[in-house]
Amino acid sequence: MELAPIVLFVYNRPALTLSTLQHLSKNREAKDSILYVYCDGPKESATPAQLQLVEQVREIVHSEQWCGKVVVMEALKNKGLATAVIDGVTEVIGKHGKVIVLEDDLTVSPFFLKYMNDGLNRYAHEEKVMSVHGYLYPLPIPSNYKADTFLVHDPGSLGWGTWSRAWSKFEPNTDKVIQQIKEKGLKSAFDFWGAYPFFRMLHQHKNGKVSSWAIRWRATAYLYDMLTLYPVKSLVRHDGNVASATHHFKEEDWLYTDIYQEPIAVEAIPVQNNLPMEKAFAKFLRSNAGMTIPAKIKNRLKKYWRKIIGHA
Template identity: 40%
Template structure:
């Protein structure tokens, strides 16, 4: 099996970064994998404690190899999360045909790398599938995997062919959504404020690569494969992150055993979509959910 390089983006959270790296090192394929780490630099006039934490992260990531091979890229300037991820993913995919992407606030199941690599291999030539995702909302889905329209951002993988479809132009993405009258469907039938997030991206109130990645995939009718039970636990909802948000409805329990990839129809799962919409709708009102997201992204 052709193992994908793992690219981890870090900044100023040494404790969170350590949890991510330890869970990655505990994965069954870590000792056969290549890890590439990007550490963002301090913002102008950054407070002393922020600079101290960045230095701690730099020290931590170089403390051991964590995987079979380690490359660390340290930025002296602050690029911001969006630019860091867009540039890092693009640069990596110049050399490799696939990639697994992590941020510094994710605890991984020991079977995360197995699932990601097996799925990247299985779907590499299925053009309708743009990416693989490791996180899943806590829904009662009975099957091992399902497909949803769009793309996602909590422990994900793609191929060069998938990332080539990424469009960073949020204004053009919004124009296409409006032209095709897809805003309601894009918002998961009104259960999640993706369109408003994209609008805030246009207005400069947020800086999100993820909403543009999702919109790029959605507008081209591409699908993402999800596990029925989550292989990623996000620990960034404590307010420590640049774009963190504390939302109860996203909290999940890690699946600790292997997921067997079954052949499924290459179409969006109506059942999974329905369960996700129900999960989002019953936890918070759309208005309150949007307010929380925007406050976190400022």
């Protein structure tokens, strides 16, 4: 069966881009895969140093034959990640019917492409499944769970793949998404029962405070009651929580995990939501993403003292 094309979105982080490409190229399937690289353009206010970083990234992309075929698109102006992802995924999936998506701050296992393609092939015609995800939070798997994969509603955004049948359900209009979630009474489940303010992020996106394609992709999963395949061991590591990152938000990267160095078997499992794992996701987010009461107090105190220091 034809391997899914890979789409990589890059911008102005040379070291991270190089790491992503080097690790991707170590996958056995890379030599037979098509890689589309979307290079975002510089912002209008870019300094000479920032322009140089954008150029360095493009030089790295062109420096080697990272996959069997490499197609590079270089934007003249800055689109921003949300627009770039939506446009790029839509374009490539329109040509191939399926896609594997990476960003420039993800390091992948040498078995990442095998898992992704196995998952995309197994669930290609399963309407209940909307995507395949390669990253897993650093959380424990119940000892009585024996399969290598499981299904939950959360589609994730750190190394993922999907098909045109699922991507066609993506709704870019945030007002419509918010209204539909309200009408269907999905807010609590969408927020992982209070573990993380995903619904608030929809409003923040609507009001221009954040720019996120992923929060609207998450909404697709809940509005259509669709599931995403996850591995029990992470095949992706998130390396992007650095000061230069657009969405850098805290010093400690609670998304960081080790990369599993063995194959993940994509075997037949019940096509249904694994509620215990979904609850484990919620517990992890509540404990690590600042939603516990002590964490909330700590974050508020940090903001308070930063404000005081800023006015000193």
